[in-house]
Amino acid sequence: MSPPRAEDSAPGRRIGIFGGSFDPPHAGHATIAHDLVERLRLDRLLVVPAADPPHRSVVLPAAIRFELTRRLFDGSPRIEVSPLEIRRGGPSFTVDTLEELARRFPHDCLILTMGADQFATLDGWKDPQRLQALATIAVMPRGGREPVPPPAATPIDYVVVNVTRIDVSASGIRRCLDEGRPVHGLVPESIRQHVERAWADRSGRPVTQ
Template structure:
C-alpha cells in the first residue's frame, strides 16, 4: 500500500490542523481558529497543542496548556482540541502528527495552517517533503500585510488565508503578568484567572485537569 498523501478524494472532508505550544492560549488563537473554519470551509478543525515543542521549551506544563486550550475552544462548533501529541513520547514534530492523522482519516484532505514566518523556514522542519505530501499548506500572513516567502529549495503548492492576526502573543501575556500588569481582553475571561494562577506558579498542576489521554 502506498503511503498516505494530501491527494485525497474530492468527496473527502476538509480537516484543518492548527498546532502550537499555546503557552498560554489567548484570544488571538480563538479568532484565527474560527476564521480558518470559515475561510477554508472546514468540516473540522483539529487544534493540537504540542506536548513537547521541539524548537522552544514551553513555560507551562503540557497538561496545563492542554487543559487551558481545551477550555478555550469548548463548545465551539467544528473545532476540536486533540490530545494526539500527548499519546507519544519525544518531541512533537509536525510530520509525525500528520502521519498519524493521515492514518486516522485516510479518505479526507488535511490542511495544515501555519504562519508566514513558519512557512519561510519550512525546509528546516523534520522531513519537510513528507509534510508537503501529507497536507495542503495554508499560510497565514500577519494582518494580511506580510509577504509570504516560500521555502527556496523545493517548489511547493500552497494557499494564502488572510485571517485576522491581532497584536497579541503568548510571550507578551507572560511578560505582562511578570510585570504585574493585567491581561484583560488578551485572554478570554473563561480562562483568564487560571492563566494568571498557572503563570504565577508554572510548575503547578492545572486546576481540575482533564487527562490529555482521554
C-alpha cells in the same frame, strides 16, 4: 477527550490542523481558529498543542497548556482540541502528527495551517517534502504581504488564507504575568483566571485581580 479515531471519518471531509505551543493560549489563537474554520470551509479543525516543540522552549507544562486550550475552545462548533502530540510525547514533529492523522482519516483532506514566519523556515523542519504529500499547506500572511517560500531546493506548494490578526503574543502575555500586570483583553475572560492561576502556581506569585 479522546483523540480522533479512524471510525469517526466521513469521506471527503476537510480537516484543518492548527498546531502550536499555546503557552498560554490567548485571544489571537481564538480569532485565528474561528477564521480558519470559515475561510477554509473546514468540517473540523483540530487544535493540537505541542508536547515538546522542537524549535522553541515552553514554560507551562504540556498538560496545563492542553487544559487551558481545551477550555478556550469549549463549546466551539467544528473545533476540537486534540491531545495527539501530548499523548505521543517526545519532540512534537509535525510530520509525525500528519502521518498519524492520515492513517486515522484516510479518505479526508488534511489541511495544515501555519503562519508566514513558520512557513519561511519550513525547510528546517523534519521531512518538509513529506508534509505536502500528506496535507495541503495553508499559510497565514502578515501585514498584507505575500508569504515568502522557504529557500528549499524543491519548491513547496501552498495556498494563502487570510485571517484576522490581533496584536497579541504569548511572549507578551508571559511578560505581563511575570511582572504581575493584568492580562484583561489579551486572554479571553473564559480562561483568564485559569491562566493567571496556572502562572501563579508555577511562580508562587499572587494572582492578579
